[in-house]
Amino acid sequence: MEVRIEGLAVDGILRGVDLTAGTGEVHGIVGPNGSGKSTTLRCAYRALKPHGGVVRLDGRDITTTRVRDTARDLAALTQDSHVEFDFTVTEVVAMGRLPHGAGPDDEAIVRESLTRVDAAHLAHRGFLTLSGGERQRVLIARALTQRPRVLVLDEPTNHLDISHQLAVLALVRRLGVTVLAVLHDLNLAAAHCDRLHVLDRGRVAHSGTPAEVLTPEVLAEVFRVRAHVVPHPTTGVPQLLFDHQEATPC
Numbered sequence: 001m002e003v004r005i006e007g008l009a010v011d012g013i014l015r016g017v018d019l020t021a022g023t024g025e026v027h028g029i030v031g032p033n034g035s036g037k038s039t040t041l042r043c044a045y046r047a048l049k050p051h052g053g054v055v056r057l058d059g060r061d062i063t064t065t066r067v068r069d070t071a072r073d074l075a076a077l078t079q080d081s082h083v084e085f086d087f088t089v090t091e092v093v094a095m096g097r098l099p100h101g102a103g104p105d106d107e108a109i110v111r112e113s114l115t116r117v118d119a120a121h122l123a124h125r126g127f128l129t130l131s132g133g134e135r136q137r138v139l140i141a142r143a144l145t146q147r148p149r150v151l152v153l154d155e156p157t158n159h160l161d162i163s164h165q166l167a168v169l170a171l172v173r174r175l176g177v178t179v180l181a182v183l184h185d186l187n188l189a190a191a192h193c194d195r196l197h198v199l200d201r202g203r204v205a206h207s208g209t210p211a212e213v214l215t216p217e218v219l220a221e222v223f224r225v226r227a228h229v230v231p232h233p234t235t236g237v238p239q240l241l242f243d244h245q246e247a248t249p250c
């Protein structure tokens with residue numbers, strides 16, 4: 001399913017964000033703190049109504065369909081993905097089936113999703129007893145349980161150790177669904193995304209393949225850091241080495 005974001009505007013935050021992610025492509029949204037990455041995603045999963053612009057799934061404006069219909073197509077892992085009560089892990093992941101209504105395969109789908117994020121052993125634990133990384137994996141399992149055609153992920157590797165960061169991003173790619181992911185780690189973004197969009201002060205400043213976008217010039221202009229770009233010794237993917245910085249942007 002294609003995701004097309006056109007002229008997205010949110011007062012004081014987004015100033016006309018345009019990007020298109022083709023069916024089955026993995027797109028990363030990167031950019032400095034406060035540049036509007038999460039706000040862009042919030043509009044895509046309908047947590048926020050933009051003041052201008054439109055988000056289209058396969059050409060159709062998402063605001064012209066019922067929220068439940070959008071939820072059948074699109075699953076989100078967000079910064080607001082909280083679970084307030086101590087549901088079991090199985091119960092939390094089963095919530096991903098809600099947009100589809102109850103079905104006979106639900107239990108099997110929940111078990112499979114938990115296995116895919118290496119969390120089957122947590123099935124009967126209380127969600128609130130889990131570590132940050134375990135919670136994140138369970139929330140990813142909940143999104144997978146929705147069997148979406150589009151996955152919107154806001155910092156999906158947050159709280160994950162390096163092994164689970166790599167495993168989750170490899171899994172996301174294997175799913176074959178369209179992915180829009182906010183990522184802070186530019187090297188992970190380069191290794192796992194087909195295309196990157198660099199947000200700067202509420203606009204897409206640069207879009208392209210990781211090699212096109214992650215250049216020393218763009219990193220200096222947008223992130224204000226000095227970087228060297230080197231090919232990964234086995235994959236050839238561009239990877240970044242940063243110079244020590246005396247002055248921080250804070």
Ligand SMILES: Nc1ncnc2c1ncn2[C@@H]1O[C@H](COP(=O)(O)OP(=O)(O)OP(=O)(O)O)[C@@H](O)[C@H]1O
Nearest residue numbers: 012013031032033034035036037038039040182199
């Ligand atoms: N509900 C809101 N009311 C007022 N300002 C907001 C609101 N939501 C976000 N902002 C502001 O909009 C700007 C962009 O926020 P957003 O969360 O989209 O940035 P981001 O690129 O995801 O940042 P980060 O990398 O820090 O997560 C920030 O300055 C933020 O303070």
